[in-house]
Amino acid sequence: MIFAKEETLSRQEMEKIQLERLKETVNRVYEKVLPYREKMDKIGLKPDDIKSLKDLSRLPFVTKQDLRDNYPFGLFAVPKEDLLRIHASSGTTGKPTVVGYTQGDMDVWTECVSRIACAGGATPKDVAQICFGYGMFTGALGLHYGLENIGATIVPSSTGNSEKQIMYMKDFGTTLLVATPSYALRLAEVAREMGVDPKTDLQVKIGLVGSELLTDAMRDEMHKYWGEDMLVTSNYGMSELMGPGVSGECEYMCGMHINEDFFIPEIINPETGEVLPEGEWGELVITCIKKEALPLIRYRTKDITRLIYEPCKCGRTTVRMENLSGRSDDMLKIRGVNVFPSQIEEVVLSVQGLGPHYEIIVERDGYADKLSVRVELATATDSFKVLENIEKTVRNKLKIMLGLDAKVILESPNTLARFEGKAKRVRDLRKEQK
Amino acid sequence: MTVNQVSVFIENRQGRLGEVLQILKDNDVNILSISLADTTEYGLLRLIVNKPEHAKEVLLAAGFSSMLTEVLIIKVPHVAGSLQNILSEIAKANVSIEYMYGLSVESTDASIVMKTNELERAQEVLKNIHIDTMTEKEIESL
Numbered sequence: 001m002i003f004a005k006e007e008t009l010s011r012q013e014m015e016k017i018q019l020e021r022l023k024e025t026v027n028r029v030y031e032k033v034l035p036y037r038e039k040m041d042k043i044g045l046k047p048d049d050i051k052s053l054k055d056l057s058r059l060p061f062v063t064k065q066d067l068r069d070n071y072p073f074g075l076f077a078v079p080k081e082d083l084l085r086i087h088a089s090s091g092t093t094g095k096p097t098v099v100g101y102t103q104g105d106m107d108v109w110t111e112c113v114s115r116i117a118c119a120g121g122a123t124p125k126d127v128a129q130i131c132f133g134y135g136m137f138t139g140a141l142g143l144h145y146g147l148e149n150i151g152a153t154i155v156p157s158s159t160g161n162s163e164k165q166i167m168y169m170k171d172f173g174t175t176l177l178v179a180t181p182s183y184a185l186r187l188a189e190v191a192r193e194m195g196v197d198p199k200t201d202l203q204v205k206i207g208l209v210g211s212e213l214l215t216d217a218m219r220d221e222m223h224k225y226w227g228e229d230m231l232v233t234s235n236y237g238m239s240e241l242m243g244p245g246v247s248g249e250c251e252y253m254c255g256m257h258i259n260e261d262f263f264i265p266e267i268i269n270p271e272t273g274e275v276l277p278e279g280e281w282g283e284l285v286i287t288c289i290k291k292e293a294l295p296l297i298r299y300r301t302k303d304i305t306r307l308i309y310e311p312c313k314c315g316r317t318t319v320r321m322e323n324l325s326g327r328s329d330d331m332l333k334i335r336g337v338n339v340f341p342s343q344i345e346e347v348v349l350s351v352q353g354l355g356p357h358y359e360i361i362v363e364r365d366g367y368a369d370k371l372s373v374r375v376e377l378a379t380a381t382d383s384f385k386v387l388e389n390i391e392k393t394v395r396n397k398l399k400i401m402l403g404l405d406a407k408v409i410l411e412s413p414n415t416l417a418r419f420e421g422k423a424k425r426v427r428d429l430r431k432e433q434k
Numbered sequence: 435m436t437v438n439q440v441s442v443f444i445e446n447r448q449g450r451l452g453e454v455l456q457i458l459k460d461n462d463v464n465i466l467s468i469s470l471a472d473t474t475e476y477g478l479l480r481l482i483v484n485k486p487e488h489a490k491e492v493l494l495a496a497g498f499s500s501m502l503t504e505v506l507i508i509k510v511p512h513v514a515g516s517l518q519n520i521l522s523e524i525a526k527a528n529v530s531i532e533y534m535y536g537l538s539v540e541s542t543d544a545s546i547v548m549k550t551n552e553l554e555r556a557q558e559v560l561k562n563i564h565i566d567t568m569t570e571k572e573i574e575s576l
Contacts, residue, residue: 377443377499380441380443380500380501381441381443381478381501382441382478382480382501382503383478384471384473387443387478409475410443410445410475410476412443412445412497412498413497413498413499414497415445
């Protein structure tokens with residue numbers, strides 16, 4: 001089912017809406033958000049210079065660093081009392097990226113997720129179990145509002161307690177699962193351990209997965225355990241832009257339809273910043289054209305993809321973005337959490353008794369990502385207590401910084417590789433393993 | 435008298451222990467006793483050697499985290515119950531034993547290497563019950 005008529009507009013109609021909203025947004029941020037005005041003034045650009053969609057490329061980029069520099073509310077275009085909600089995502093320096101929503105933003109968010117849920121096969125009859133962590137993370141509440149809006153029954157079970165999750169699925173007749181791909185597979189594993197075959201004993205027929213890369217291999221794996229007839233689609237978003245709801249796959253699974261009347265996508269060369277021609281791979285840049293609280297203009301997502309403008313067999317005319325192929329920087333996505341090597345470095349350097357060298361290893365353990373950090377002892381000891389303490393301290397600090405459990409591997413001094421140029425401290429074995 | 439033990443951190447990886455032993459061999463260090471305690475990921479190797487200072491230095495130079503630890507080497511008479519007697523006296527003095535392992539030399543007495551939290555008090559206890567400990571000199575001459 002196609003949720004909104006805006007998903008089937010002609011290119012001309014869509015561009016008309018986009019231009020109107022772009023002009024309005026640029027005007028508003030120029031007037032209300034000082035850092036934006038400064039950026040535009042610096043290059044001598046006035047809101048009136050934006051006359052066509054082509055002029056979008058004249059506007060300066062916004063990066064995560066801008067959000068950090070203006071922590072927490074410096075890029076907001078509305079007074080704080082107009083906010084209905086604040087979310088945050090983890091940041092590399094320990095300071096999170098803060099995002100806010102007005103009533104209007106909540107409505108847009110709900111609309112966007114409703115569209116994506118429908119594209120992924122959701123109907124009012126579905127019982128939707130949301131196995132994303134509820135809290136400051138935008139994933140769970142975003143899907144929650146969208147699915148509720150289309151009339152589905154929500155089971156807000158959050159993450160963890162996997163056995164209970166399976167019990168809910170069985171007893172409540174869950175038909176739709178919201179989770180990261182790796183957690184969805186973990187749940188299938190737990191079900192089988194409990195003697196429940198997801199294919200025959202459960203009624204889950206739709207999987208809306210996100211927050212992690214969904215590779216074809218992962219999708220095959222999902223079918224293998226949840227049933228060949230399960231419709232598994234991926235969707236995309238990030239808290240800076242709104243949360244989930246920026247784009248999502250339809251039943252044809254040939255790229256994620258972007259909600260273009262709210263988000264204008266561009267593909268740029270991540271090195272030069274130059275806009276690339278249609279169809280080329282590059283970094284996705286998104287401009288929010290219908291947001292009140294945090295209308296980011298030309299936000300650099302760091303995600304690598306390409307845009308497909310041909311209309312889709314599903315009837316939607318909105319542009320599609322290819323499933324992501326990676327990141328333009330070295331960020332790791334581990335169990336749905338963004339991890340920067342610099343965060344781990346910060347922890348390693350802060351613990352007494354360790355040298356400054358480290359190696360990060362990410363691998364698949366069953367269906368979950370496993371993070372290990374190899375560190376070097378810089379001290380000598382005769383006591384296991386001291387060694388255990390070092391391990392524990394690193395683990396706890398990583399947990400606080402990343403929200404992830406990591407394995408800490410102690411090594412003798414001079415064991416880890418040394419680099420003369422740019423250090424290669426990350427070994428991501430997940431691609432090799434699958 | 436206390437004696438210096440060499441403590442070495444080693445990862446649980448094939449060949450690591452062999453590397454340590456090779457270094458000691460190459461530097462003419464004689465091992466009199468060895469103890470290896472491990473967790474799943476790593477172990478602590480504890481050695482009584484004839485030249486502890488030298489052993490520590492060459493291991494450090496080879497990239498092993500190693501250090502000297504003061505321990506007692508207690509001569510235990512070959513009589514049933516003598517070790518039990520020593521340990522109960524030490525316990526009475528409220529001294530904790532952190533670890534211990536055997537050291538065997540060709541003599542009428544057996545010996546144990548012992549690390550306690552309070553070396554001095556442990557030595558006092560031993561003196562009171564007329565139990566001898568080995569000296570650095572004795573070790574070197576073995």
